[in-house]
Amino acid sequence: MLLSLLLQAADTMGYAIMGAGIGAGLVALGAGLGIGRIGGSAAEAIARQPEASGKIQTAMLISAAFIEGVALFGVVVCLLISFKS
Structure with missing residues (x-):
């Protein structure tokens, strides 16, 4: 079902806009995961060594x-690509 929706979006909007949307979503997910890992690791490190x-x-x-x-x-960059198309 998701694939059919993506293919319909590709027909109406073009591959560049669809790719820019997917790219922006992946960037947001990656940043969230990265900052979450940093926060978790920092909390664990502070629990192990409170003086630091x-x-x-x-x-x-x-x-x-x-x-x-x-x-x-x-x-x-993803938004600029989508507006350029």
Whole structure:
């Protein structure tokens, strides 16, 4: 059923727009998974070594910001592709 919906969308909107939508969705999923793993790992690390919580939290926030920046760049590229078509 999903495949038939995707093929219908390809007929009406074009493959570039469909690919841009799928790409933006994958970027958002990847960023969510990445930031979730960082948060989980940081919580576990702080639980193991509470005295290092400041350094761990700083590294976690910097890493999350980099992931968010790359994800924003990916979504913008996907949107630019969809508007260009």
